[in-house]
Amino acid sequence: MDSFELNKIAGAVLGTLLFVMGLGFFSDAIFSRPAPKVAGYDLPAAAEGGHGGAQAATPPTSEPLPVLLASADPKRGETLVKxxxxCHSFEKGGAAKVGPALYGVVNRPIASVGGFGYSDALKAKGGxxxxxxxxxxxxxxxxxxxxxxxxxxxxxxxxxRADIEAxxxxLADTPVPLPEAK
Ligand code: HEC
Known part of the structure; x- marks a missing residue:
C-alpha cells in the first residue's frame, strides 16, 4: 500500500463522516421540533372533578333533578326502596308501618295520612x-x-334518588307528569 492509496482511504473515511454530519445537520433543520417549554410529557388533563382521593369523598356534581328524572328507571327504584x-308499605291501600303508607305520595300534601302520628317537624313543613x-x-x-x-x-x-322517585x-292511578327538563 503506498501513501497515495492511504490518502484515498483516509479521504473516503473523512468524506463519509462529513456526509453523515451533513445529513444530521439537514435532517435537524427539516424535522426540527420546538423544545417543550417545560421538560416532561404532556399528560391528558385530569378528568373533571379533579384528583380522585380528596374530591371523591364529596358528592358528585349532579345534573338538575328534571334531567335525572327524565332518564330515571322505576324498576331500579323498586329495588332501591327495599x-x-x-318502615313503609308501597301497595295501594297499604297500611302504615313505622312510617306512613307511600302509595300516591308524589304531590300528596306533606304529613297528611289521617291517623298517622307525624312528628311536629314534618307537620310544620306545609306544602x-x-x-x-x-x-x-x-x-x-x-x-x-x-x-x-x-x-x-x-x-x-x-x-x-331519581330512580326511587320514579x-x-x-305508585298512583294516574302518575303525576314529570317536571319538564329545561
Ligand atoms: C326506620 C324507618 C324508616 C325508613 C327506613 C324509611 N322511612 Fe320514610 N318515614 C318514616 C317515618 C317514621 C316517617 C314519618 C316522619 C315524621 O313524621 O317526621 C316517614 C316519612 C316518610 C315520608 C313522608 C310521607 C308523608 O306522608 O308525608 C316519605 C316520602 C318517606 N318517608 C319516604 C321514605 C323512603 C323513600 C325511604 C327509603 C329511601 C324511607 N322513607 C325510609 C320511617 C322510615
Missing amino acids: PCAT NWTFEALNEFIAAPANFAKGTKMAFGGEKDPKR YLRS
Whole structure:
C-alpha cells in the first residue's frame, strides 16, 4: 500500500463522516421540533372533578333533578326502596308501618295520612311532596325536617334518588307528569 492509496482511504473515511454530519445537520433543520417549554410529557388533563382521593369523598356534581328524572328507571327504584320497606308499605291501600303508607305520595300534601302520628317537624313543613321536596327529604331527612321521626340516614346518590322517585311516581292511578327538563 503506498501513501497515495492511504490518502484515498483516509479521504473516503473523512468524506463519509462529513456526509453523515451533513445529513444530521439537514435532517435537524427539516424535522426540527420546538423544545417543550417545560421538560416532561404532556399528560391528558385530569378528568373533571379533579384528583380522585380528596374530591371523591364529596358528592358528585349532579345534573338538575328534571334531567335525572327524565332518564330515571322505576324498576331500579323498586329495588332501591327495599330498605324503606321495613318502615313503609308501597301497595295501594297499604297500611302504615313505622312510617306512613307511600302509595300516591308524589304531590300528596306533606304529613297528611289521617291517623298517622307525624312528628311536629314534618307537620310544620306545609306544602306538597313535589319531586324537589322528596329529593331533599330522601337525601337527608333530618336536614329537610329537623326532628323528623324518620330514622333513615339518607340516600346520597342523586341518580338513585331519581330512580326511587320514579318508582314512587309509578305508585298512583294516574302518575303525576314529570317536571319538564329545561
Ligand atoms: C326506620 C324507618 C324508616 C325508613 C327506613 C324509611 N322511612 Fe320514610 N318515614 C318514616 C317515618 C317514621 C316517617 C314519618 C316522619 C315524621 O313524621 O317526621 C316517614 C316519612 C316518610 C315520608 C313522608 C310521607 C308523608 O306522608 O308525608 C316519605 C316520602 C318517606 N318517608 C319516604 C321514605 C323512603 C323513600 C325511604 C327509603 C329511601 C324511607 N322513607 C325510609 C320511617 C322510615
